[in-house]
Amino acid sequence: MSMGTxxxxxxxxxxxxxxxxxxxxxxxxxxxxxxxxxxxxxxAGRVDALHMLRAFEKGAAGVLVMGCxxxxxxxxxxxxxxxxxxxxxxxxxxxxGMDGARVKMVNLGPDMAQKFVRVVKDMAEKxxxx
Amino acid sequence: xxxxxxDCGGSLKNxxxxxxxxxxxxxxxxxxIDISHSLCLEEGEKAITSRILSENINRVVIAACSAELRxxxxxRLLEELRxxxxxxxxxxxxxxxxxxxxxxxxxxxxxxxxxxxxKARLLQPVERKNVPVNREVLVLGGGFAGMKSALELSRLGIxxxxxxxxxxxxxxxxxxxxxxGLETSLKQMLDSMIxxxxxxxxxxxxxxxxxxxxxxxxxxFDITIGGGRREFSLSFGAIIFAxxxxxxxxxxxxxxxxxxNIISQLDLVEMLRAxxxxxxxxxxxxxxxxxxxxxxxxxxLSSLNxxxxxxxxxGSEVYVFCKNLKVDSEGAEELYREARNRGVVxxxxxxxxxxxxxxxxxxxxxxxxxxxxxxxxxxxxLVAEERALPPEGTKGLSSMLNIGTDSQGFYQxxxxxxxxxxxxxxxxxxxxxxxxxxDLGRALTDIASAVMGSYSLLALGEAVVEVxxxxxxxxxxxxxxxxxxxxxxxAIQLLRVNTEKEVAQISDLACDGCGVCAAVCPAKAINxxxxxxxxxxxxxxxxxx
Numbered sequence: 001m002s003m004g005t006x007x008x009x010x011x012x013x014x015x016x017x018x019x020x021x022x023x024x025x026x027x028x029x030x031x032x033x034x035x036x037x038x039x040x041x042x043x044a045g046r047v048d049a050l051h052m053l054r055a056f057e058k059g060a061a062g063v064l065v066m067g068c069x070x071x072x073x074x075x076x077x078x079x080x081x082x083x084x085x086x087x088x089x090x091x092x093x094x095x096x097g098m099d100g101a102r103v104k105m106v107n108l109g110p111d112m113a114q115k116f117v118r119v120v121k122d123m124a125e126k127x128x129x130x
Numbered sequence: 131x132x133x134x135x136x137d138c139g140g141s142l143k144n145x146x147x148x149x150x151x152x153x154x155x156x157x158x159x160x161x162x163i164d165i166s167h168s169l170c171l172e173e174g175e176k177a178i179t180s181r182i183l184s185e186n187i188n189r190v191v192i193a194a195c196s197a198e199l200r201x202x203x204x205x206r207l208l209e210e211l212r213x214x215x216x217x218x219x220x221x222x223x224x225x226x227x228x229x230x231x232x233x234x235x236x237x238x239x240x241x242x243x244x245x246x247x248x249k250a251r252l253l254q255p256v257e258r259k260n261v262p263v264n265r266e267v268l269v270l271g272g273g274f275a276g277m278k279s280a281l282e283l284s285r286l287g288i289x290x291x292x293x294x295x296x297x298x299x300x301x302x303x304x305x306x307x308x309x310x311g312l313e314t315s316l317k318q319m320l321d322s323m324i325x326x327x328x329x330x331x332x333x334x335x336x337x338x339x340x341x342x343x344x345x346x347x348x349x350x351f352d353i354t355i356g357g358g359r360r361e362f363s364l365s366f367g368a369i370i371f372a373x374x375x376x377x378x379x380x381x382x383x384x385x386x387x388x389x390x391n392i393i394s395q396l397d398l399v400e401m402l403r404a405x406x407x408x409x410x411x412x413x414x415x416x417x418x419x420x421x422x423x424x425x426x427x428x429x430x431l432s433s434l435n436x437x438x439x440x441x442x443x444x445g446s447e448v449y450v451f452c453k454n455l456k457v458d459s460e461g462a463e464e465l466y467r468e469a470r471n472r473g474v475v476x477x478x479x480x481x482x483x484x485x486x487x488x489x490x491x492x493x494x495x496x497x498x499x500x501x502x503x504x505x506x507x508x509x510x511x512l513v514a515e516e517r518a519l520p521p522e523g524t525k526g527l528s529s530m531l532n533i534g535t536d537s538q539g540f541y542q543x544x545x546x547x548x549x550x551x552x553x554x555x556x557x558x559x560x561x562x563x564x565x566x567x568x569d570l571g572r573a574l575t576d577i578a579s580a581v582m583g584s585y586s587l588l589a590l591g592e593a594v595v596e597v598x599x600x601x602x603x604x605x606x607x608x609x610x611x612x613x614x615x616x617x618x619x620x621a622i623q624l625l626r627v628n629t630e631k632e633v634a635q636i637s638d639l640a641c642d643g644c645g646v647c648a649a650v651c652p653a654k655a656i657n658x659x660x661x662x663x664x665x666x667x668x669x670x671x672x673x674x675x
Contacts, residue, residue, distance in 0.1 A: 031231055046646065074547035076618040122583055
């Protein structure tokens with residue numbers, strides 16, 4: 001359990017899906033690395049490239065943007081906009097010589113606690129490699 | 131700033147609460163830190179109440195369980211205390227901290243609370259107020275779904291206006307002959323509904339009329355209705371779409387063109403209504419189903435009804451060529467059994483049947499999967515399968531309202547958050563056939579949910595809104611229309627400030643609070659209180675340090 005500033009994963013979670021999935025993971029006692037910090041957003045579409053980049057600027061090792069399943073966004077295209085912005089942010093990271101895979105868009109439903117945990121663990125593994 | 135920590139009845143053993151409290155006390159703007167065992171219970175609420183009333187604080191941070199469980203309770207409590215609930219910031223130290231790890235998570239909990247504190251510092255009060263809404267509802271379409279919605283709303287004291295494109299009410303109900311499985315006949319049901327509507331003072335009916343323009347948003351839709359030579363505007367609080375569907379035999383589904391002895395269900399119904407006009411009684415009638423669409427709920431229902439009507443009124447021999455025969459509607463299984471009892475033969479094919487015209491009769495050739503043999507049927511009439519299609523004008527109306535349609539062109543994609551009757555735009559609801567392949571039973575469910583939806587929205591004549599929770603800064607706005615195009619709820623409109631300047635304006639009532647506009651605005655002119663850039667970044671920046 002290391003608690004530095006350089007191994008944090010920041011997860012922007014849509015309050016209608018991923019945030020609830022994270023709650024469910026807790027309720028199911030599915031343990032996952034404790035370097036994840038969840039930021040609640042009303043929709044994945046609220047997350048701007050600015051927010052993701054600032055996270056990296058502040059030393060985060062990975063950023064996850066978690067929204068609803070495609071086609072199941074209450075705001076119709078919020079998750080698709082988020083996907084596009086994540087892609088854009090990844091391209092910016094590549095441009096400055098970072099690994100674009102450090103930022104990732106994830107679609108999941110409010111009951112998908114296992115997927116939430118799997119995604120978080122995958123990201124934790126990924127940032128450990130470097 | 132006041133901070134309340136909850137250790138969930140002492141069960142969060144892997145968090146050292148005194149240590150957190152000691153850490154946070156050092157912060158300058160923290161007035162007090164209370165550790166409670168049960169903020170969710172009455173004693174916890176009492177503790178919060180007495181603290182907030184006695185201390186002079188202007189922000190509240192609560193670190194407890196998930197926002198999903200308790201946020202609404204805390205918000206209500208703060209409202210009762212006349213403390214603006216938008217100044218509340220939550221940290222989830224149970225589900226997303228204590229319960230996710232076996233070891234000690236005090237450090238993570240501290241960081242989560244610090245994030246909440248960082249956000250709380252920037253929170254601004256959002257005023258709540260009541261705004262008036264128009265209590266009248268517009269019902270588009272005077273078929274079963276439209277009439278029923280209007281009657282139900284009238285019982286709840288809501289006035290409605292039915293706009294029907296045709297010259298009379300009734301819609302598809304007029305196009306079915308006999309409706310087996312119902313105790314009353316269809317004609318009786320239709321007549322009693324029309325009489326009830328005529329008598330009802332709460333319902334106004336405009337026939338031969340169409341909606342030509344829609345402006346405004348929920349609570350105050352400005353609708354232009356045209357028909358004939360007149361055109362006029364009316365105002366409504368909500369719109370219920372009950373525009374139904376149309377049926378058509380599509381040329382691409384059958385090689386042979388309809389006409390002569392290949393007819394549609396509607397032609398058959400006309401025949402059944404006046405059997406005495408027929409030159410010759412058809413001896414054999416074939417029905418074909420499931421060729422163009424196996425998900426054929428409506429064609430199956432109307433075919434089963436018509437099959438029974440044929441047996442009753444003409445006494446012809448009836449053969450139904452089908453594949454899956456979708457009998458998932460209420461009573462459809464019963465109709466199917468009844469049809470078989472009355473001597474109707476059902477033949478199941480795997481490959482679509484071949485159809486020829488021969489000597490004024492029609493030959494249907496298909497391999498029956500149960501017999502395992504090829505069946506050749508010579509019949510006098512073939513009733514071809516129709517497709518249920520969206521009614522004409524659907525495209526126009528959906529673009530007028532800026533609402534999408536599904537892959538088949540019907541309204542209302544099956545979105546889990548909006549399903550069944552609500553749409554992305556508040557106050558616009560869809561019921562019955564215009565949503566796709568729906569039978570009457572399903573339409574009734576829709577009607578109930580649409581009636582409740584519009585009633586809860588408009589019944590009081592006013593609605594509570596959070597004033598300018600999402601706000602456009604008129605100084606920064608360049609009226610580039612990006613937000614207006616991006617808003618999934620049609621809640622943003624252009625407002626003319628003076629002769630030179632226009633700015634985007636967000637309707638508090640129509641806004642659903644997704645923040646998409648705030649993210650897309652190139653000028654960063656839109657502030658979403660509670661999730662503003664600064665507030666999100668404050669959380670980001672607290673992490674790790």
